Amino acid sequence: MKNKPRNIEPPESPIIISLEQAIRERRSVHYFKRGSRIARAQWRTLFELTSLSPSSFNFQPWDFVIIEDEARKRALRPLCMNQQQILDAAAIIGVIGDKNPHRRDRAILQQFVNNGYFDTGVRDAYLGAVDMLYPDEGRRIEHAVGGASLAAMTLMLAAQGMGLATAPLIGFDVRAVTAFLGVPRDYLVVMLIAIGHSALHELPRQQRRPFQEIVHQEHFGHAPE
Numbered sequence: 001m002k003n004k005p006r007n008i009e010p011p012e013s014p015i016i017i018s019l020e021q022a023i024r025e026r027r028s029v030h031y032f033k034r035g036s037r038i039a040r041a042q043w044r045t046l047f048e049l050t051s052l053s054p055s056s057f058n059f060q061p062w063d064f065v066i067i068e069d070e071a072r073k074r075a076l077r078p079l080c081m082n083q084q085q086i087l088d089a090a091a092i093i094g095v096i097g098d099k100n101p102h103r104r105d106r107a108i109l110q111q112f113v114n115n116g117y118f119d120t121g122v123r124d125a126y127l128g129a130v131d132m133l134y135p136d137e138g139r140r141i142e143h144a145v146g147g148a149s150l151a152a153m154t155l156m157l158a159a160q161g162m163g164l165a166t167a168p169l170i171g172f173d174v175r176a177v178t179a180f181l182g183v184p185r186d187y188l189v190v191m192l193i194a195i196g197h198s199a200l201h202e203l204p205r206q207q208r209r210p211f212q213e214i215v216h217q218e219h220f221g222h223a224p225e
C-alpha cells in the first residue's frame, strides 16, 4: 500500500520546550544582546525546520538572506527607519517571496509522482492548472507573500524553541532594501526578521482581540457558539 503509515524516527531535537510554550513566550523583541552570534549548526537546524512549512503545491516560494556582517547591518539600519534591532541582533534575515511559482513546477510535480501521490496523467493536468491558479501578478504576489509568511512564522517559533529571540520587521524602505539584498525581479522582500539573544524583559504583550470577535460561526458576522 502506497500510503501505509511509517514509523519516522525524529532526529534528536534541539527544541526542548513545548509548542504551546514557544507560542506563548515568543515576542517581537526590541532589545537584543549585542555581539551575540548564531552557530552554523543552529542556522542549519533553523532552516531545516523552517523548510517544513506548508505551501501551495509544495512550491516553497521562499528564500532567505542572512546578514551577519557588522558593516552590512550598519548600512541596513538607516533603510529600516533606524530601528535599533537591526544593529543589535546577531543577524537579520531577509524573508524573500518567490513570485514565480512555476519556476519549479515540473520537478516538484514529478516528486508527487515519485512519492505515490498521483500518476503522470494527473501531473500533466496540474502543470496547466498551476497556470490558472496563478494567472496574474496579483495572484503571484499573494502566493509569494502568503507562502513566505507561513515560513517566517515557522522560523520564529523554531527559533523560540531553540532559545533564540526574533523580531519581524516591515518598517523599511522596500526599494532600498530590495536593492541592498540583491533580490532579483521575480522576488519580493516580504519582511525582515531580526534574530539573536534577548537582552531585557520586553514590555507586557499587547492585548489580543478576543475569541468572540475574531471567530465567526458558519458565516462571517455570526457570533460563535
Ligand SMILES: Cc1cc2nc3c(=O)[nH]c(=O)nc-3n(C[C@H](O)[C@H](O)[C@H](O)COP(=O)(O)O)c2cc1C
Pocket: 026, 027, 028, 029, 083, 168, 169, 170, 171, 172, 191, 205, 206
Ligand atoms: C509583518 C510584521 C511586521 C512588523 N514590523 C515591525 C517593525 O517594523 N517594527 C517593530 O518594532 N515591530 C514590528 N512588528 C512587530 C509587531 O509590532 C508585533 O508583532 C505586535 O505588536 C505584537 O507583539 P508580539 O509579537 O510581541 O506579540 C511587525 C510584526 C509583523 C508580523
